[in-house]
Amino acid sequence: METLPHAVLLKFPGTNCDAETARALEAVGFTTEVLPISRATPAGLDKAQLAVLSGGFSYGDYVMAGRLAQLETERKLGDALRGFVDGGGYALGICNGFQILTKLGLLPAGSLIHNTSGRFQCRWVGLEKRAADNPFLQGLPDHFELPIAHAEGRFVAPEGEAERYVAEGLGALTYSDDVNGSSARIAGLADASGRVLGLMPHPERFLWRSHHYDPDWRENGELGWGHQMFRSIREAVA
Numbered sequence: 095m096e097t098l099p100h101a102v103l104l105k106f107p108g109t110n111c112d113a114e115t116a117r118a119l120e121a122v123g124f125t126t127e128v129l130p131i132s133r134a135t136p137a138g139l140d141k142a143q144l145a146v147l148s149g150g151f152s153y154g155d156y157v158m159a160g161r162l163a164q165l166e167t168e169r170k171l172g173d174a175l176r177g178f179v180d181g182g183g184y185a186l187g188i189c190n191g192f193q194i195l196t197k198l199g200l201l202p203a204g205s206l207i208h209n210t211s212g213r214f215q216c217r218w219v220g221l222e223k224r225a226a227d228n229p230f231l232q233g234l235p236d237h238f239e240l241p242i243a244h245a246e247g248r249f250v251a252p253e254g255e256a257e258r259y260v261a262e263g264l265g266a267l268t269y270s271d272d273v274n275g276s277s278a279r280i281a282g283l284a285d286a287s288g289r290v291l292g293l294m295p296h297p298e299r300f301l302w303r304s305h306h307y308d309p310d311w312r313e314n315g316e317l318g319w320g321h322q323m324f325r326s327i328r329e330a331v332a
Contacts, residue, residue, distance in 0.1 A: 209245060219281070
């Protein structure tokens with residue numbers, strides 16, 4: 095019998111996308127465990143091939159998005175998440191999870207701050223794949239759509255670095271248009287190994303054609319681009 099890859103989804107107070115992200119992973123062949131950070135230990139990562147930080151509003155974003163989750167992750171796991179990646183594991187951060195991964199230092203230097211509009215934005219956006227060899231994005235076309243839902247989604251980096259990230263494939267996803275003021279229009283960021291990816295759009299919200307706003311959408315048959323992304327991750331970790 096085939097042994098399925100396993101994903102651990104770290105859950106914080108305020109995380110609200112863990113269940114749908116777990117369903118997305120299970121749809122492509124993962125087993126999953128939603129693990130509250132209060133019960134997390136370094137040993138909890140031992141049987142996993144993928145660690146996921148899902149979207150939501152960890153600790154209500156009362157200090158700044160992802161900051162309290164960063165501190166609690168460091169308190170509970172120490173350097174275990176870094177060791178997990180260095181040992182060949184994969185890590186995915188979606189929306190709030192992207193913010194947390196950035197603060198944990200698992201991604202290139204930068205931060206997610208308030209949109210230039212000053213407003214929460216919930217809509218579909220066009221995206222461009224900038225890293226053809228990134229394992230999370232292998233099955234995706236060069237141009238596709240996903241929904242966003244964030245108030246602090248504007249990625250900023252030290253002067254000149256965002257453009258370098260895109261040129262080197264670390265800025266793995268960019269917005270087709272200026273959605274929120276992000277430097278170099280970065281929507282997703284990868285580390286140098288390619289095994290860590292953070293992105294503001296929500297792939298778990300576009301698994302099937304029926305999730306698309308256009309009832310006539312047929313670009314990928316019955317599968318949405320989010321399903322394609324999770325399947326790429328499944329193939330990478332297998």
